[in-house]
Amino acid sequence: MPLSSLSVARAAAELGNAYNVQENMKAKPGFYIGLMVVALTASACVTPRATDTLLHFTEQDRDGRVLATHMRVNREYLRMDDGAEGDFVLLDRGARMVYSVSAADQTILVIKPLPLTLARPPVFEQGIERDAAVFPAVAGRPVVHYRLLTNGKICTEVYAAAGLLPEVVAALREYHEIMAGEQAQTQVRMSEFGQSVCDLAEWVFAPARYLDQGFPVRQVSHDGRVRQLVDFKTLPSGGDSWHSLPQDYRRYSIGDMVEPDFSPRSK
Numbered sequence: 597m598p599l600s601s602l603s604v605a606r607a608a609a610e611l612g613n614a615y616n617v618q619e620n621m622k623a624k625p626g627f628y629i630g631l632m633v634v635a636l637t638a639s640a641c642v643t644p645r646a647t648d649t650l651l652h653f654t655e656q657d658r659d660g661r662v663l664a665t666h667m668r669v670n671r672e673y674l675r676m677d678d679g680a681e682g683d684f685v686l687l688d689r690g691a692r693m694v695y696s697v698s699a700a701d702q703t704i705l706v707i708k709p710l711p712l713t714l715a716r717p718p719v720f721e722q723g724i725e726r727d728a729a730v731f732p733a734v735a736g737r738p739v740v741h742y743r744l745l746t747n748g749k750i751c752t753e754v755y756a757a758a759g760l761l762p763e764v765v766a767a768l769r770e771y772h773e774i775m776a777g778e779q780a781q782t783q784v785r786m787s788e789f790g791q792s793v794c795d796l797a798e799w800v801f802a803p804a805r806y807l808d809q810g811f812p813v814r815q816v817s818h819d820g821r822v823r824q825l826v827d828f829k830t831l832p833s834g835g836d837s838w839h840s841l842p843q844d845y846r847r848y849s850i851g852d853m854v855e856p857d858f859s860p861r862s863k
Contacts (some may be wrong), residue, residue, distance in 0.1 A: 604853060608838075618793070621665075624823075629776075633646040634805070635738075643722075645829075645832060645835040646670065646671070646832070647670065647675075647831065647832055647833055648668055648669065648670045648828050648830070648831055648832075648834075648838075649668070649669045649670070649761060649763060649764055649826060649829070649830050649832050650666070650668050650828065650829050650830075650831060651666065651667040651668075651669075651761075651764065651825065651827075651828040652666055652825075652826040652827050653665045653667070653823050653824055653825055653826055654823075654826055654827070655678075655821070655822065655823045655825045656822040656823075657820075657821055657823060658819045658820045658821055659820075660820070662677065663679040664679055664772050664826075665677060665678050665679055665762070665823075665824060668702050668838055669763060669764045669767045670763075670833055671689070671763065672688070672689055672690055672839070672841040673688060673689060673838075674686070674688060674689065674764075674767040674768070674770075674771055675687075675839055676822065677837060679804060680700075681699060681701070682700075683697060683698055683699070683700075684697055684701025685697070686718075686839060686841065687767065687770065687771045687774070687812060688839075692709055692710055692770070692774055693706065693707070693709070694707040694708075694771065694775075695707070695841055696773050697841065697845065698750040699843065701846075702842070702844070702846065703844045703845055703846045703847070703848065704841060704842070704845045704846070704847045704848075705848060705849065705850070706737050706847050706848065706849045707770070707772070707774065707775065707778050707849065707850075708774070708828065708849070709777055710778060711776025711777055712776060712800065712801075714796075714800055716801055717791075717793065717796065718819070719747060720746065720747065720796070720801065721746065721747055721748075722744075722745070722746060722797065722802060722826070723744075723746070723748070724742055724743065724744055724745065725742065725743040725745065725859075726741070726742055727740070727741035727742070727743070727833055729741060731755065733757075734757045734760060734813055735757070735760055737757035737758060737759050737760040737810070737811075738757065738758070739755050739756065740753050740755070740756055740758070740809065740810075741753065741754075741758050741811055742754050742755075742756060742809055744797075744805060744806060745795075746793045746794055746797040746802075747793050749793065749794060749818070750818065751793075751794035751797055751798055751817070751818045752798060752805075752806050752815060752816065752817055753815065753816040754792075754806045754809065754812045754814070754816075755812065755813045755814040755815070756807035756809035756812050756813065757810045757811050757813055758809060758810035759810060760810055760813075761811045761828065762811075764811060765807050765810070767810050768804070768807055769804040772803035772804040772807075773804065775799075775803065776799070776800055776801075776803055777793040778850060779799040779803070780801050788790060790854055792818075793816045794817075794819075795819075798817065813825045814838065819849075844861045
């Protein structure tokens with residue numbers, strides 16, 4: 597039975613206008629991507645059955661380029677496609693493994709949970725500010741604007757809908773928890789260039805805090821990256837091709853860079 601709390605036109609108009617007012621007040625040219633939320637095509641089934649959630653986003657990178665990206669989630673897998681043909685990141689939730697697939701190189705970077713090897717800075721205080729502004733609800737869930745701070749600096753702004761897409765929120769949290777150890781090693785290698793407290797918070801010590809208040813309909817990073825939900829839908833699970841890995845691609849890990857394991861293996 598299809599569910600729709602807001603029509604596509606009404607959601608785009610009301611939410612777009614609300615966010616536009618907020619961003620115009622900041623006077624940051626080129627930083628805003630107009631909100632295209634939300635074509636609420638989520639569906640519910642009378643009888644319980646396995647489902648996948650398919651999400652579409654627009655993303656702006658730190659150089660200002662805008663891409664259409666996609667995400668697909670179920671109880672076993674999370675897949676993120678960044679717009680490059682054949683490239684994707686896959687989280688196997690049961691195995692707690694992340695696979696980063698590059699079609700151009702025909703490689704798969706295998707990432708497993710690693711202990712944090714980076715010491716937390718002596719002064720590292722997390723904070724949160726809640727905006728009193730009112731935004732239109734998404735799928736019946738109120739949207740609230742939060743600012744996430746580290747040592748008093750705004751690191752991330754998130755427009756979150758509490759209770760929206762809890763399975764997606766859980767999968768994203770698992771993904772960030774697995775990636776934190778790998779990101780810590782990256783930050784260690786970059787230490788000679790100086791480390792931003794926001795980068796340390798966002799990638800290593802609190803990478804999932806942007807999910808604490810609910811699903812992020814819109815998020816803005818301190819370095820100019822923006823991710824904006826465009827639409828989502830829930831559909832019956834069907835087939836496993838979307839979470840299959842290319843069997844003939846070389847596999848390696850960061851720790852094996854000197855002598856990587858390039859033997860093809862299937863899941």
